[in-house]
Amino acid sequence: MRETAQILREKGLKVTPQRIAVYNMLLSTSEHPNAETIYKALEPTNPTMSLATVYKTLDFFKQLGLVQELNVREGSSRYDAVVKCHPHTVCTECGQVRDLYMDDLTDIHKKLAKELDFEVECEQLILYGICADCQRKHAEG
Amino acid sequence: MRETAQILREKGLKVTPQRIAVYNMLLSTSEHPNAETIYKALEPTNPTMSLATVYKTLDFFKQLGLVQELNVREGSSRYDAVVKCHPHTVCTECGQVRDLYMDDLTDIHKKLAKELDFEVECEQLILYGICADCQRKHAEG
DNA sequence: TCCTAAACGATAACTATTTTTATATAATAA
DNA sequence: TTATTATATAAAAATAGTTATCGTTTAGGA
Numbered sequence: 001m002r003e004t005a006q007i008l009r010e011k012g013l014k015v016t017p018q019r020i021a022v023y024n025m026l027l028s029t030s031e032h033p034n035a036e037t038i039y040k041a042l043e044p045t046n047p048t049m050s051l052a053t054v055y056k057t058l059d060f061f062k063q064l065g066l067v068q069e070l071n072v073r074e075g076s077s078r079y080d081a082v083v084k085c086h087p088h089t090v091c092t093e094c095g096q097v098r099d100l101y102m103d104d105l106t107d108i109h110k111k112l113a114k115e116l117d118f119e120v121e122c123e124q125l126i127l128y129g130i131c132a133d134c135q136r137k138h139a140e141g
Numbered sequence: 142m143r144e145t146a147q148i149l150r151e152k153g154l155k156v157t158p159q160r161i162a163v164y165n166m167l168l169s170t171s172e173h174p175n176a177e178t179i180y181k182a183l184e185p186t187n188p189t190m191s192l193a194t195v196y197k198t199l200d201f202f203k204q205l206g207l208v209q210e211l212n213v214r215e216g217s218s219r220y221d222a223v224v225k226c227h228p229h230t231v232c233t234e235c236g237q238v239r240d241l242y243m244d245d246l247t248d249i250h251k252k253l254a255k256e257l258d259f260e261v262e263c264e265q266l267i268l269y270g271i272c273a274d275c276q277r278k279h280a281e282g
Numbered sequence: 283t284c285c286t287a288a289a290c291g292a293t294a295a296c297t298a299t300t301t302t303t304a305t306a307t308a309a310t311a312a
Numbered sequence: 313t314t315a316t317t318a319t320a321t322a323a324a325a326a327t328a329g330t331t332a333t334c335g336t337t338t339a340g341g342a
Contacts, residue, residue, distance in 0.1 A: 014308055014319060035298085050322045055299060071212045075330095076298060089259050102253060109268060112243060117273040118230050126265045127250060132258040155288065155339055176330080191291045196330065198289095216299090217329060 011064045021046050022057045026067055026081035032088075032097040034076040072097060072126060085122045091131035100127070152205045162187050163198045167208060167222035173229075173238040175217040213238060213267060226263045232272035241268070 004023050005015045013019065021042050026033075033041070039054045058079055061067040070078040072090045078097060087100040105125065113120045130138075145164050146156045154160060162183050167174075174182070180195045199220055202208040211219040213231045219238060228241040246266065254261040271279075 118270055120268050120270040122269045124267045127261050128263045129259055129261040
């Protein structure tokens with residue numbers, strides 16, 4: 001894995017412990033955390049970290065294409081270090097957000113957009129429903 | 142068209158001028174307005190209307206399945222009287238939000254979800270990009 | 283018409299986020 | 313290395329969108 005510090009430097013960002021911490025945290029998780037969750041996760045090991053810095057850092061990262069923002073009908077945004085547009089599933093019971101890969105969908109969407117004379121920059125597909133775990137709980141309960 | 146009053150009554154809601162106004166406004170537009178826009182549109186003809194009532198009314202309608210809430214990377218939610226899940230295009234320049242109908246997509250999504258053991262309740266597809274009008278403006282400018 | 287629960291409007295409160303400001307720190311050049 | 317300087321930081325205050333509160337009004341049934 002390339003050094004986080006180097007990636008930040010290449011993007012023209014000054015390298016600070018806070019930025020490294022936020023980016024590494026996002027790289028190491030697949031749970032699509034929001035700003036609050038990121039802050040809470042980093043606080044123990046980075047006692048000087050502040051929530052405002054997390055927000056500002058995420059905003060920088062977003063603009064530079066280091067992270068992706070995700071809105072799933074919650075009050076706050078979630079973040080993903082996987083920048084490429086990809087679909088997600090969101091469990092309406094436990095709130096779990098998971099990635100979902102499906103390249104052939106993109107082609108269909110592009111064809112559709114072409115018909116509409118709409119130039120697609122990014123397509124966002126979110127499937128809301130019940131995840132396997134919650135379905136099982138229903139069956140048992 | 143069925144009377145708005147009757148629809149509200151069937152849903153167990155008391156029929157008030159405010160609720161009728163909000164619902165009719167949503168039925169008559171295709172621009173997916175947010176609460177603020179709805180309020181501003183109704184204020185002239187309903188001088189006693191308050192923004193809080195618009196929010197409360199939209200919340201009722203949402204819970205009863207009379208309207209659909211839509212989040213398109215803006216600070217505020219937009220609303221649609223078309224309840225059935227359907228894709229949207231969002232122009233990142235002018236902010237225009239349009240409906241997009243495509244039934245065969247649903248089948249693809251369902252098949253995909255089945256493989257994942259995920260029970261889909263609602264699928265949300267949003268294409269972000271540049272609308273035809275804004276593309277034309279670019280070409281001219 | 284009268285009664286009562288529900289809805290209303292005004293405004294305060296709340297939450298997520300952004301901005302401000304004074305201080306601290308990273309990158310650069312000497 | 314050290315001094316410089318622009319940028320980043322933390323904390324607090326401000327903001328925007330939304331929700332809660334509360335006294336008043338109204339819809340719908342008796």
